Amino acid sequence: MLDDFMVRAVLAGLGLVMAAAPLGCFVVWRRMAYMGDATAHASILGVAIALGFSLPIFSSVLFVALVMAILVSTLSDRNFSTDSLLGVMAHSGLAFGLVAVSFIEGVRIDLMAYLFGEILAVTPRDLLFVWGGAAIVVALVTWRWSKFLTSTLSPDLAYASDIDPRREQLLLTVALALVVAVAIKVVGVLLVTAMLIMPAAAARPFARTPEMMAVVATIIGAVSVVGGLWGALLYNTPAGPSIVCMAAIIFTFTSLFRIPLRAR
Template structure:
């Protein structure tokens, strides 16, 4: 029997594909304090889903186009009279609202809105897997290609200019990668949980990492454990799969935080 014939195997491969894309990108989201940026881009993708169904095109293409347009618009407008969080708040909630209203006008289209909001990883098919892993490979290649420049622009924009690196260009690279991740992850964990997969594994990996590369690798491992553990937990407990994956990631983050706090307290006690 082909490994892809089993829906649980397809779900696991889909979740791992999202993790491979989200983990290294999520590190930059954490370093740059762009958590709300990822959340806003994800919310906007619901409008892309509605437009895709209206024009009978790929949901992936619609979500990608709107997520990219949203992220690019915010990047261009930031610093021009509005703070970043204000722009994100206005555009994210507006796009989500317009998307939900647009969905209500769709005639003759059977749409499981909950699947797009919270994901439906167990319904992933072979075509979905190809899209997810194609997007993951694109994101990894893009971030890997620009890794050094992205790090420099993140840590010190002035040093980046001195090295001939344009921080705004690197911001656009992150914007493109983020839009791709949102588009491929919408089927797996849904719009409302994408930001969690971008942020929670890197945040959990941070105390263990001594280098940026190590943090990206550890984040990927934590994301993979979250996916596999969440799938198994959902199967045993009969709970929604996407939220269960995020719950496992949150539990890992909590355990890491407690362990790190105890380690710091022990170090302080030993130093007295």
């Protein structure tokens, strides 16, 4: 079954969606889109470190993404402007990563594969990492769901409920770093933020509860993966960007659907 490259691609995309869709709801609610973008950009430095020292790319990218997430969470509490801090670290990580890659000799590097993903080249070993990472993220979000939600809705209410919002923010950023490490093979670092945000944003008109929004976002993400891969196979277009294009089309239709709902 796993000998079919398209089956592996679908399974990899669905594994990414299982992790990214519920987490993406918190990214939308907390307005953490730039945080996801910064973490994704910094992961290029992890790719350079992995290639330079012959380390596994997944673990190296995860390490850099975790360091990035922890640094941002720590420095944002010390009177640094969060937007400025994210902008500096995102572009610095991407720039240092690209410069570091240029110094590596004797290694052929396809930067486009890391920037935009290479889902059609996913191997059974890659599937193990994708679904393993997704399982950890889903377990973490399920375990901390009520605490994540309370600290997102009202930090004051969280403190009153004996919940530390900063700890929950840190756990969310750790989960975000894990999703970035999982997604680098599937849609690449430049498109991972889109897979976090678009399904969650498209699910809003159909959601009456936070839990429903997470479920609908997962369904929309799955449809985006299958539809994008089908379109890529049919029209010979890049697979990763095609998945994001499908998610963008769904978001456009759900946004138009939201207007009649508001009129009522």
